[in-house]
Amino acid sequence: MCGIVAEYNPFHNGHQYHLEETREKLKADVIIVVMSGDFLQRGEPAIVDKWSRARAALMNGADMVVELPTDFSVQPADFFAEGAVSILNSLGCDLISFGSEDGNSQAFREAADLYIENEAELDDLFKQAHQQEKTYARNFSDVINTYFDQFPLDLTQPNNMLGFAYAKEIRRNRYDMAIETIPRKNSHYHDHELDSSFNIASATAIRRTLLEKRQPCTAVESFVPAEMYDALNSQPLISWEDLFLLLDYRLSVMSIEELSQIYLMETGLEYRLKEKISDAVSMREFIEAVKTKQLTWVSLQRICCHILMNNTKQNMIMSEKEIEAVRLLGFTEAGRDYIGRHKKEWSVNLVSNLHKRTAVNFEQDIKAGHIYRLADKERIRQQDFYTKPINFIDINTLN
Amino acid sequence: MCGIVAEYNPFHNGHQYHLEETREKLKADVIIVVMSGDFLQRGEPAIVDKWSRARAALMNGADMVVELPTDFSVQPADFFAEGAVSILNSLGCDLISFGSEDGNSQAFREAADLYIENEAELDDLFKQAHQQEKTYARNFSDVINTYFDQFPLDLTQPNNMLGFAYAKEIRRNRYDMAIETIPRKNSHYHDHELDSSFNIASATAIRRTLLEKRQPCTAVESFVPAEMYDALNSQPLISWEDLFLLLDYRLSVMSIEELSQIYLMETGLEYRLKEKISDAVSMREFIEAVKTKQLTWVSLQRICCHILMNNTKQNMIMSEKEIEAVRLLGFTEAGRDYIGRHKKEWSVNLVSNLHKRTAVNFEQDIKAGHIYRLADKERIRQQDFYTKPINFIDINTLN
Numbered sequence: 001m002c003g004i005v006a007e008y009n010p011f012h013n014g015h016q017y018h019l020e021e022t023r024e025k026l027k028a029d030v031i032i033v034v035m036s037g038d039f040l041q042r043g044e045p046a047i048v049d050k051w052s053r054a055r056a057a058l059m060n061g062a063d064m065v066v067e068l069p070t071d072f073s074v075q076p077a078d079f080f081a082e083g084a085v086s087i088l089n090s091l092g093c094d095l096i097s098f099g100s101e102d103g104n105s106q107a108f109r110e111a112a113d114l115y116i117e118n119e120a121e122l123d124d125l126f127k128q129a130h131q132q133e134k135t136y137a138r139n140f141s142d143v144i145n146t147y148f149d150q151f152p153l154d155l156t157q158p159n160n161m162l163g164f165a166y167a168k169e170i171r172r173n174r175y176d177m178a179i180e181t182i183p184r185k186n187s188h189y190h191d192h193e194l195d196s197s198f199n200i201a202s203a204t205a206i207r208r209t210l211l212e213k214r215q216p217c218t219a220v221e222s223f224v225p226a227e228m229y230d231a232l233n234s235q236p237l238i239s240w241e242d243l244f245l246l247l248d249y250r251l252s253v254m255s256i257e258e259l260s261q262i263y264l265m266e267t268g269l270e271y272r273l274k275e276k277i278s279d280a281v282s283m284r285e286f287i288e289a290v291k292t293k294q295l296t297w298v299s300l301q302r303i304c305c306h307i308l309m310n311n312t313k314q315n316m317i318m319s320e321k322e323i324e325a326v327r328l329l330g331f332t333e334a335g336r337d338y339i340g341r342h343k344k345e346w347s348v349n350l351v352s353n354l355h356k357r358t359a360v361n362f363e364q365d366i367k368a369g370h371i372y373r374l375a376d377k378e379r380i381r382q383q384d385f386y387t388k389p390i391n392f393i394d395i396n397t398l399n
Numbered sequence: 400m401c402g403i404v405a406e407y408n409p410f411h412n413g414h415q416y417h418l419e420e421t422r423e424k425l426k427a428d429v430i431i432v433v434m435s436g437d438f439l440q441r442g443e444p445a446i447v448d449k450w451s452r453a454r455a456a457l458m459n460g461a462d463m464v465v466e467l468p469t470d471f472s473v474q475p476a477d478f479f480a481e482g483a484v485s486i487l488n489s490l491g492c493d494l495i496s497f498g499s500e501d502g503n504s505q506a507f508r509e510a511a512d513l514y515i516e517n518e519a520e521l522d523d524l525f526k527q528a529h530q531q532e533k534t535y536a537r538n539f540s541d542v543i544n545t546y547f548d549q550f551p552l553d554l555t556q557p558n559n560m561l562g563f564a565y566a567k568e569i570r571r572n573r574y575d576m577a578i579e580t581i582p583r584k585n586s587h588y589h590d591h592e593l594d595s596s597f598n599i600a601s602a603t604a605i606r607r608t609l610l611e612k613r614q615p616c617t618a619v620e621s622f623v624p625a626e627m628y629d630a631l632n633s634q635p636l637i638s639w640e641d642l643f644l645l646l647d648y649r650l651s652v653m654s655i656e657e658l659s660q661i662y663l664m665e666t667g668l669e670y671r672l673k674e675k676i677s678d679a680v681s682m683r684e685f686i687e688a689v690k691t692k693q694l695t696w697v698s699l700q701r702i703c704c705h706i707l708m709n710n711t712k713q714n715m716i717m718s719e720k721e722i723e724a725v726r727l728l729g730f731t732e733a734g735r736d737y738i739g740r741h742k743k744e745w746s747v748n749l750v751s752n753l754h755k756r757t758a759v760n761f762e763q764d765i766k767a768g769h770i771y772r773l774a775d776k777e778r779i780r781q782q783d784f785y786t787k788p789i790n791f792i793d794i795n796t797l798n
Contacts, residue, residue: 245773246648252769253649253709278769310652370651370677374644 001338002028002095003088003177004062005081005166007036007073009046009207011056011228014099014185014200019061021182022097030338033062034087035329036073037365038372039309041080043301045238045372047207052231054329055390059227064335065390066091066350067327070368071316074305076136079318081165085175087326090348095178096166101157103183111153112167112179115144122147135296137161159184199223211239240283240301242375247286247304251277254307263306263316266295273307308371309364325349325361330390352389400737401427401494402487402576403461404480404565406435406472408445408606410455410627413498413584413599418460420581421496429737430496432461433486434728435472436764437771438708440479442700444637444771446606451630453728454789458626463734464789465490465749466726469767470715473704475535478717480564484574486725489747494577495565500556502582510552511566511578514543521546534695536560558583598622610638639682639700641774646685646703650676653706662705662715665694672706707770708763724748724760729789751788 002022008015022028035057037050046053054065072083088096100108115122125147129139141155155161163181170177185200194201194209201223209219216233224232236242251259251273259270272290280286287300306316326348331339343350351358359366401421407414421427434456436449445452453464471482487495499507514521524546528538540554554560562580569576584599593600593608600622608618615632623631635641650658650672658669671689679685686699705715725747730738742749750757758765 246645249645249648249770249773250652252766252773253707308652367651371648374648374651 001091001093002026002031002097003085003091003093004031004033004097005068005084005088005162006033006057007040007046007203008033008053008057009036009040009203010048010210010224010232011053011060012201012203012206012224014202015057016060016225017185017200018097018099018182019057022180023061025182026095026097026180028095028097030063030334031061032088032091032093032335032338033057033065034068034084034326035065037067037070037327038368039070039074039305041073041075041077042298043074043303043305044240045243045375047210047237047239048231048235049372050329051390052228052235056225056228056231058330058332058335058390060225062332062335064331064338065329067329067365069323069326069362070309070364071311071318071321072323074302076299076302077162077165078168081162081169082318083321083323085166085169085177086173087323087348089170089173089175089177090323090346091326091350092342092345094176095180096170097180097182098159098163098166099184100159100163100181101184102153102160102163103181104152105180107152108163108167108181109171109179111151111164112171114148114151115164115168116172118147135294136299137296194219194223196222210237236376238372238375240304243308243371244283244286246371246374247283247308248277248280250307259307261312261314262303263311263313264299264303265306265313266303269295269303309367311364323348325351325358327354327362327365328352328389400490400492401425401430401496402484402490402492403430403432403496404434404467404483404487404561405432405456406439406445406602407432407452407456408435408439408602409447409609409623409631410452410459411600411602411605411623413601414456415459415624416584416599417496417498417581418456421579422460424581425494425496425579427494427496429462429733430460431487431490431492431734431737432456432464433467433483433725434464436466436469436726437767438469438473438704440472440474440476441697442473442702442704443639444642444774446609446636446638447630447634448771449728450789451627451634455624455627455630457729457731457734457789459624461731461734463730463737464728466728466764468722468725468761469708469763470710470717470720471722473701475698475701476561476564477567480561480568481717482720482722484565484568484576485572486722486747488569488572488574488576489722489745490725490749491741491744493575494579495569496579496581497558497562497565498583499558499562499580500583501552501559501562502580503551504579506551507562507566507580508570508578510550510563511570513547513550514563514567515571517546534693535698536695593618593622595621609636635775637771637774639703642707642770643682643685645770645773646682646707647676647679649706658706660711660713661702662710662712663698663702664705664712665702668694668702708766710763722747724750724757726753726761726764727751727788 019031022031035054038046040046050067057065066087068084072079122143125143126139129143144151144155153160153164155164167179170179194205199222206220206223210217210232213219221229256270256274259265259273276286276289280289287297291297291300328350339350354362418430421430434453437445439445449466456464465486467483471478521542524542525538528542543550543554552559552563554563566578569578593604598621605619605622609616609631612618620628655669655673658664658672675685675688679688686696690696690699727749738749753761
């Protein structure tokens with residue numbers, strides 16, 4: 001049973017390749033994906049809704065997709081990994097597979113063990129380094145490279161960094177889960193342009209093209225599976241710009257005191273946000289005006305997500321967040337069989353349909369889903385209450 | 400020095416007639432208008448901004464327009480009257496002039512005195528009556544008509560009710576202010592249709608026509624002065640529907656506990672609002688779904704305004720609200736002379752321009768103004784900080 005952590009924003013050929021390699025090279029019988037829902041790790045709304053992204057994954061190699069709770073998805077890498085890996089473990093995965101720039105699984109295992117052995121000293125160094133005018137990611141890899149003569153991984157690469165976070169979680173918690181990475185093919189995470197000589201591009205490049213050109217966007221057709229391409233052309237494409245009005249409103253109504261209580265808010269930033277919002281007319285303009293050397297675009301976007309969702313430091317004490325239930329977004333026949341055979345062994349409830357009783361575990365995701373739909377002017381309401389998991393068995397019958 | 404309380408939503412020929420009659424019949428030398436800003440007594444945004452409405456008033460008979468603070472404008476008649484009349488008194492008005500269905504000034508004076516003499520007993524009766532399934536206005540006039548054999552005023556008429564509230568405030572506080580009413584001409588407040596055989600229609604009928612037909616709206620041309628007609632055709636027309644997205648968002652993010660703390664919130668209503676918002680796709684549909692026999696459209700709209708502005712019971716303790724400064728929206732030459740001669744005698748500061756130091760007195764109005772502009776998709780920003788009072792002297796020179 002192999003687990004994958006994903007966002008699929010959008011699902012593209014590189015993701016399909018990763019699923020195929022996981023199936024073939026790692027001999028995975030069943031593949032479970034834990035996927036971010038409407039709001040993502042980089043602190044932004046998904047370009048299309050979670051249902052379309054889950055469906056594309058199921059039609060291209062995944063057997064079961066569950067939702068990573070919003071409390072864990074809009075987070076720095078560590079909490080993101082903590083939530084995702086803990087869910088995979090609860091669902092009985094004995095193997096994790098992730099894409100990386102490095103591609104050497106042994107390097108991830110060694111890096112994680114090295115880190116955990118020296119965690120106390122490293123934490124002190126991080127605290128000192130945080131005073132400097134550098135981004136968190138830069139500080140992190142600088143500290144690692146100063147402390148260790150030769151660290152097995154290049155942590156300036158974003159997918160290495162995420163894989164490293166999964167590996168750390170697994171080793172620290174002594175989860176019974178093998179760590180395997182598949183090297184990424186043809187594309188670097190930070191590529192911003194599509195290169196038509198390949199059929200694999202980064203999600204960043206695909207999103208950028210989609211949001212610039214809007215629909216119909218034939219430019220991305222060769223880079224994504226047909227199911228995803230259809231979804232990208234039939235649904236509204238959502239970006240932070242579509243939610244900017246709500247953020248603008250929210251910032252203008254909140255007091256400095258309330259803002260200072262928002263999760264991940266840095267000291268003094270509340271004043272800067274209040275000041276800059278009054279002149280900004282787009283999210284891009286706003287973030288450009290607020291960001292500093294230490295506060296990256298991504299960390300600001302994450303804080304803005306928490307402002308939008310009214311997540312306070314108080315209600316986001318992560319050490320108190322236990323994942324008791326997981327939302328099932330969809331499954332194939334193999335997924336259904338796996339669920340049937342194993343669900344009694346699991347330490348989390350797998351929830352297929354939301355109603356009054358089950359909804360209590362998903363209040364944050366329902367709120368996030370409601371806000372997400374407000375970005376869409378022709379919005380379909382109630383994506384959470386009236387939507388059943390995608391049943392790939394029925395899809396096959398219908399096709 | 401004559402004072403007028405107004406909303407001018409929009410300014411129409413009836414208002415112009417009222418200003419003319421005030422000037423001629425009541426021999427008013429200078430006319431000061433205290434006008435609601437962006438959000439009004441009925442709990443809705445003004446159809447066009449406060450600047451256009453003030454300008455139309457100045458070009459059609461008013462000498463000076465000041466803004467009624469939002470804390471007093473989005474209120475039941477009593478608090479609305481309290482704020483407005485206290486400002487007129489602070490600015491040295493020795494006469495108030497208002498339009499009414501009744502038209503008999505002596506009736507208002509007698510009604511106010513009668514009421515004040517019996518206030519304690521009447522308050523008890525109101526409290527008992529409030530248990531019944533009737534609207535506040537209905538209860539009010541029922542109690543009055545049961546208690547008094549013959550009450551001098553018909554309080555089921557909305558303008559009589561407002562005038563009565565002003566008269567009560569004046570008599571209760573022993574303000575040195577004469578009470579005069581001008582009978583309304585040709586139109587009833589509740590008329591919903593325009594009647595082309597007249598050139599005077601109710602603001603309600605004009606608004607309804609404007610919001611149904613949108614621009615250019617020649618149907619209202621004969622009912623409003625030219626300056627107002629131009630503004631109505633050159634500016635976005637704002638209604639609650641333009642703010643519904645923000646309300647929807649706000650309700651989905653607020654907890655039941657937070658909602659219960661909102662000013663004017665009735666017990667249990669917080670649950671009903673949360674429940675009904677998830678399916679409503681327009682303000683009209685939402686209010687229709689929420690309203691009951693006791694909770695009228697207008698009271699619900701008012702509560703929704705306070706939700707939008709995050710006004711809590713705690714920060715809206717009205718007995719603690721003192722009006723220390725008043726925002727000047729515009730003046731004529733006579734207005735300027737009057738200000739120059741008398742401002743030293745006033746117990747309130749008259750503020751022409753907002754900047755850091757003066758803004759502290761207008762935080763609520765600045766917030767309201769910011770939210771109001773969010774309703775306009777092509778919004779002009781910062782209506783409060785970069786706008787100077789309308790100077791009718793310069794307008795005349797320019798024309």
